[in-house]
Amino acid sequence: MKEDIARERAKLTDSKVIDVRTLQNSHKRLSEIITEGFTILDVGCGTGAINSGMAEAVGEKGKVFGVDNNPEFIEAANEKYKDVSHLTFEEADIYHLPFENTFDVVTSARVLQWLEQPEQALKNMVKATKKGGKVIVLDYNHEKILWEPEIPNSMKVFYDAFLKWRQDAGMDNKIADNLSSMFKKAGLDDVLVTDQSEKTQVNDSDFQKYISLWKTVAMTRGQVMVEEGYIKEKDRQTAITEFDYWIKNDAISQTMYLLAVEGTKK
Numbered sequence: 001m002k003e004d005i006a007r008e009r010a011k012l013t014d015s016k017v018i019d020v021r022t023l024q025n026s027h028k029r030l031s032e033i034i035t036e037g038f039t040i041l042d043v044g045c046g047t048g049a050i051n052s053g054m055a056e057a058v059g060e061k062g063k064v065f066g067v068d069n070n071p072e073f074i075e076a077a078n079e080k081y082k083d084v085s086h087l088t089f090e091e092a093d094i095y096h097l098p099f100e101n102t103f104d105v106v107t108s109a110r111v112l113q114w115l116e117q118p119e120q121a122l123k124n125m126v127k128a129t130k131k132g133g134k135v136i137v138l139d140y141n142h143e144k145i146l147w148e149p150e151i152p153n154s155m156k157v158f159y160d161a162f163l164k165w166r167q168d169a170g171m172d173n174k175i176a177d178n179l180s181s182m183f184k185k186a187g188l189d190d191v192l193v194t195d196q197s198e199k200t201q202v203n204d205s206d207f208q209k210y211i212s213l214w215k216t217v218a219m220t221r222g223q224v225m226v227e228e229g230y231i232k233e234k235d236r237q238t239a240i241t242e243f244d245y246w247i248k249n250d251a252i253s254q255t256m257y258l259l260a261v262e263g264t265k266k
Contacts, residue, residue, distance in 0.1 A: 002170035003116045009169050009224070010114035012070070018046040020209075023053025027109050029194045029260035030054070030136055034105060037061040041103040041128055043094050043121075044068055044111035048077030048087070055087040065103070067092035094121045099128035109138040112179075116170030119182055126186050129265045135188060136262040138196060141176040142166075144257035151214075152246055158218055158239035161231040165221075179261040188263025199255040211251050215243050 012018070023031045027050055034040060036059045045051055045066030054064045066089045068074055077089040092098060094111065106125045112118040125135050142163060151159075163173050172178060183191045200210035222236045 006116035
């Protein structure tokens with residue numbers, strides 16, 4: 001089944017990328033709409049990096065609940081934030097959320113892009129939301145990424161193979177631009193789309209961290225792509241080497257097209 005393939009390909013074994021995220025720099029639109037006393041469910045919370053900011057925003061009168069299907073991430077989150085009484089983490093699957101009409105806000109950031117059935121996941125998120133509450137999803141359109149100057153052809157070949165690898169598992173590479181219609185189909189009102197695209201430029205202090213993202217993808221998920229026949233090992237290694245040279249000598253900017261889409265439950 002494609003769902004099983006997607007689940008396997010979506011697995012994240014290293015949390016370094018998500019551990020450095022914060023509410024303000026990684027889910028800005030959510031930071032603008034939550035306030036003291038809110039109850040929030042974050043689906044696909046990882047190790048809880050963004051959730052700590054949510055807990056600070058809602059205060060002790062509020063409640064933040066994070067769920068993820070990775071038990072190691074949940075264990076790490078519970079240990080790290082064990083002293084924050086209104087911040088809780090639990091292992092759960094987005095296709096089987098155990099909540100109904102419970103939260104003021106239900107959110108998911110950079111998660112639906114990895115699913116074979118994002119519409120079902122969104123339906124479950126709506127179910128968990130109180131009437132009058134908000135659902136907000138943050139995700140990419142990977143086909144609209146921009147690099148300046150153009151990346152080496154070897155990395156273009158890898159990136160195209162990466163998108164095919166995702167597509168064959170039933171993942172939507174353009175999901176950011178499809179979220180609005182999904183929200184309306186799910187019965188949400190007042191659907192609002194906010195551009196949250198992530199641009200990193202050569203003079204930014206954290207430029208090297210963000211510009212190296214696709215090198216990391218080639219080094220990690222790229223190994224699986226080789227095993228599954230989507231790219232040859234020599235081509236993967238060439239992509240890594242030439243992209244690394246591009247990063248050090250040519251790279252000016254990278255823009256990842258990212259949208260926040262929100263709607264209100266009737």
